[in-house]
Amino acid sequence: MNTLPRGREIILGIGGGVAAYKSAELLRRLQDHGFLVTVIPTSASLNFVGEATWEALSGRPVQSSLWNNVHKVPHIRTAEIADAIVVAPATADLIARIASGRADDFLTNVILASDAPLLLVPAMHPQMWLNEATIANVETLRSRGITVLEPDIGRLTGKDSGVGRFPEVTRIISSLQELLLSDSDLLGHHLLITAGGTREPIDPVRYIGNRSSGKQGYALAFAAAKRGAVVTLISANVQLPDIEGIETIHVETALQMFAAVSERFPKVRALIMTAAVADSRPTNAALSKIAKNDLGAIETTLNPDILLEMSRSKTSEQILVGFAAETSKDELVERGTRKLIAKGADLLFVNDVSDGAIFGTNETAGWILAQGQSPIAVASATKDSLANQLLDSLALKLGYAND
Numbered sequence: 241m242n243t244l245p246r247g248r249e250i251i252l253g254i255g256g257g258v259a260a261y262k263s264a265e266l267l268r269r270l271q272d273h274g275f276l277v278t279v280i281p282t283s284a285s286l287n288f289v290g291e292a293t294w295e296a297l298s299g300r301p302v303q304s305s306l307w308n309n310v311h312k313v314p315h316i317r318t319a320e321i322a323d324a325i326v327v328a329p330a331t332a333d334l335i336a337r338i339a340s341g342r343a344d345d346f347l348t349n350v351i352l353a354s355d356a357p358l359l360l361v362p363a364m365h366p367q368m369w370l371n372e373a374t375i376a377n378v379e380t381l382r383s384r385g386i387t388v389l390e391p392d393i394g395r396l397t398g399k400d401s402g403v404g405r406f407p408e409v410t411r412i413i414s415s416l417q418e419l420l421l422s423d424s425d426l427l428g429h430h431l432l433i434t435a436g437g438t439r440e441p442i443d444p445v446r447y448i449g450n451r452s453s454g455k456q457g458y459a460l461a462f463a464a465a466k467r468g469a470v471v472t473l474i475s476a477n478v479q480l481p482d483i484e485g486i487e488t489i490h491v492e493t494a495l496q497m498f499a500a501v502s503e504r505f506p507k508v509r510a511l512i513m514t515a516a517v518a519d520s521r522p523t524n525a526a527l528s529k530i531a532k533n534d535l536g537a538i539e540t541t542l543n544p545d546i547l548l549e550m551s552r553s554k555t556s557e558q559i560l561v562g563f564a565a566e567t568s569k570d571e572l573v574e575r576g577t578r579k580l581i582a583k584g585a586d587l588l589f590v591n592d593v594s595d596g597a598i599f600g601t602n603e604t605a606g607w608i609l610a611q612g613q614s615p616i617a618v619a620s621a622t623k624d625s626l627a628n629q630l631l632d633s634l635a636l637k638l639g640y641a642n643d
């Protein structure tokens with residue numbers, strides 16, 4: 241069963257044991273389950289299976305030394321993209337190094353720099369597994385919430401047999417899925433997210449638009465899917481590629497967005513309106529280009545307020561999340577709170593866009609507001625990190641609505 245959203249990024253660390261070759265099969269099966277795998281072998285493991293094998297099987301470059309591509313700070317970059325790290329085989333030495341927080345090669349640097357769930361798959365000789373030092377290291381790791389699988393019992397390298405065999409690949413993958421599912425607090429919830437900025441045609445070449453890049457909406461859609469949600473994205477005029485596994489409907493104008501949201505809203509648990517919707521549109525878009533001299537004044541008509549309209553039709557189970565872009569630094573919370581209430585939203589992120597800040601950048605700052613709760617400050621976060629902070633608040637509300 242593969243209930244996970246596709247696009248899950250896994251790091252597969254390979255320890256220096258003879259079972260390293262079995263991880264080639266593990267890598268293949270992970271890919272069959274839709275995981276995207278980056279392999280990081282320790283230098284000791286390269287005595288058993290070389291980098292070329294991992295590159296060919298994973299289809300990705302393989303780095304084992306800390307001292308390559310240093311200018312790109314690869315251990316931090318790699319740590320950041322990981323949704324989970326699997327170390328297989330985890331040797332006694334690697335287990336000891338991870339337990340004591342060492343960072344003396346590329347793999348242990350990535351492990352230390354990542355907050356992704358960690359799954360260790362031990363394989364070693366029984367005497368090493370049952371050695372008091374290893375037992376204590378495994379206990380330490382488990383007490384920190386790290387999953388250490390029990391090795392299988394059976395025939396080992398040479399004539400020996402006992403506990404220490406590399407576990408069956410199906411057991412490793414189901415442990416990984418369990419680990420990732422426990423991270424999936426939005427599992428099964430259907431969310432509707434709008435992103436980008438609408439364009440209101442004046443004539444066939446001109447439009448009224450805005451500077452929204454869509455990055456925040458896409459970050460939310462991606463983060464929500466990773467947390468198990470089913471996401472429908474309504475996207476207006478963005479330069480971003482569609483995200484695998486997320487149904488994306490492309491619209492241009494506020495009226496098209498209104499129609500797309502109205503149609504889908506009754507079927508979802510939450511609507512997140514990150515889109516910058518033009519407040520008004522030219523009343524009569526001209527069919528041919530308007531001459532310069534006739535552009536002195538354009539008659540406009542107000543667009544529907546999508547958030548407000550949905551708040552009027554929403555059930556008590558549904559949650560509405562709004563965004564507000566404000567240019568008045570001193571009154572952010574006051575203005576945001578007024579908008580939250582006026583629009584009937586449950587949550588609203590108010591951000592400071594004075595001096596052209598925020599639009600098109602990867603950083604954001606502001607406040608998460610909820611009716612009847614104290615504002616939560618978000619200081620200079622990436623749009624990905626804000627997405628997760630907002631989803632934390634949303635997950636709590638969805639939880640309450642479920643009760």
Ligand code: CTP
Nearest residue numbers: 513514515517543544545546547562563564565
């Ligand atoms: N919004 C909407 N429909 C509109 C305008 C805005 O659904 N026609 C949503 C936005 O997606 C956002 C929230 O309402 O989530 C606040 O948008 P904002 O532009 O700050 O609010 P306005 O109502 O346009 O208020 P202002 O008078 O400050 O422009």
